[in-house]
Amino acid sequence: MAARQRPDPRRRSVVVGGTAFALGALVRPCAALAQANAGAKTPIGVIGSGHIGGTVGGLWVKAGHPVLFSSRHPDELKDMVEKLGPLAKAGTVAEAIAFGDALLIAVPYGALPKIGEANRDALKGKVVLDACNAVASRDGDIAAEVERNGIGITSQKYLPGTHVVRAFNTLSYMILAREAHRADPRLAIPIAGDDAAAVRTAEALVRDAGFDPVVVGKLADASRFQRGGPGYGQNVSAAELKRTLSLAP
DSSP: OOOOOOOOHHHHHHHHHHHHHHHHHHHHHHHHHHHHHTTOOOOEEEEOOSHHHHHHHHHHHHTTOOEEEEOSSGGGGHHHHHHHOTTEEEEOHHHHHHHOSEEEEOSOGGGHHHHHHHTHHHHTTOEEEEOOOOOHHHHTHHHHHHHHHOHHHHHHHHSTTSEEEEOSOSSOHHHHHHHTTOSSSOBEEEEEESOHHHHHHHHHHHHHHTOEEEEEESGGGGGGGSTTSTTTTOOOBHHHHHHHTTOOO
């Protein structure tokens, strides 16, 4: 009788490894599907983490979104992110852009062209919620361009390749912090954008922050709630804002 062949341990390791790989390939799509069905939260990068960026970004963290706050001096954000907990991180502008499936930009308007140019490739395809306001005394010639062409059109020009949605530019951070998640009717946040999918993303993020989004129209219509426009500074409900701007109920 022939001697019984002893199993080759190397062959066994290959079989086990191959089985583990196959199981992993099956499990990964299921895990991803489960995460999507569970309502996975959007990673958000915040460019400009001052009053508006810090306040709105903090509301998103409290809603369960991972948020990377950025600054030219990320070390200065350490205390803020520690208070917000493990979903909050601090980093550079480039890191925030890479991190976020959606971005909030809240910087002096004069800084927008430089940010767009320095990060042109990384910004392509990103949904950008633009909360910047142009102030002539601070931002110079670009404020005159905003007055001529409208702020939505101007922001898109300086953030080429992105899907800009104007949002969170009409009220002070103190009002946003105080009124978030108030009892119905919630505080209205006007938004405008050219890309329908980006607008839907912005609507969802406005709701997660504790407000009621009001779609005013395309980027050309964002002039209706830029500084000096009829929708600017309106601490009102969605129904009241729609009446002010003659929008359908």
